[in-house]
């Protein structure tokens with residue numbers, strides 16, 4: 001039986017070109033970028049080149065890119081770093097109830113440190129209302145953190161509208177673009193974004209590497225202390241092979257964005273069409289036309305998520321509930337609770353399917369056929 005991987009939102013397989021770039025960097029640029037000799041200079045050049053590729057991809061300056069260990073660290077640095085540095089200006093932060101735990105748990109930490117956090121609600125289709133943001137803004141608001149696309153549902157937030165509201169306010173705008181970066185071209189200047197989080201392993205790059213874009217006017221404190229790497233924003237010898245791999249992944253994502261979008265969308269469309277043809281009961285969480293093309297979160301009435309995932313796995317289909325980081329816990333997804341409330345069945349019978357480089361339309365149709373069989377059997381038992 002063919003194994004079908006529909007969990008690209010959890011992580012993506014690394015691309016061969018990225019791996020080759022990393023091997024090359026490991027073997028031939030192994031020096032410490034802080035060393036002054038030729039080995040160090042060689043590694044420093046690799047770092048500088050990678051930074052230039054990434055800055056160019058998002059319309060930023062090279063000095064505005066800070067390499068991190070991934071999305072979680074970028075989110076933490078964005079939230080906690082700016083909060084600590086700007087607390088004299090104010091201690092109010094705005095985010096949403098549907099953010100990734102890297103944001104929510106960082107925000108909860110800040111609450112214990114005396115910051116006041118407003119969690120904006122999301123609608124039943126998962127979006128934040130610009131009016132709610134407008135109403136929540138205060139003179140002492142120092143930071144607004146809203147994700148580009150949700151990791152569980154794929155729902156895209158109205159980033160331009162939200163950014164426009166902040167135009168005349170002193171609060172920084174942080175955007176977690178970990179899920180969107182692979183399929184959306186993001187120009188931080190055009191979108192009015194002050195801080196942006198991106199992770200390598202969601203874009204066919206290496207795990208444990210990512211970057212934070214922080215505009216040159218953004219003041220933020222480091223979270224680690226030691227050497228003076230990353231312009232004193234992130235101490236520690238740089239992960240040069242990972243950084244080279246990340247830059248290659250960013251370059252490839254930019255070069256193939258349109259074709260990847262089309263491919264993922266056609267896989268998803270085929271998948272949904274086949275579910276409909278199979279005449280099983282299902283509903284999409286969120287509006288299909290407000291989702292990133294790779295992801296869809298689907299509720300199957302009369303089933304429950306643990307049963308579904310175990311049976312999908314037995315039939316060779318890898319899918320997920322909630323975010324990968326909380327997989328294994330039986331708590332209903334906080335994102336679906338934010339959309340539907342605690343009592344709604346959809347919080348307990350929904351699965352995320354996320355398409356990517358490993359998939360074909362044929363596979364998507366085959367997966368939907370297997371899923372329909374399982375759902376029919378489980379829903380009948382009710």
Ligand SMILES: Cc1ncc(COP(=O)(O)O)c(C=O)c1O
Nearest residue numbers: 070071072100102151178179199
């Ligand atoms: C929206 C979002 N933010 C942050 C993260 C954390 O990224 P990383 O796994 O690179 O730490 C994830 C990973 O699932 C994510 O989907």
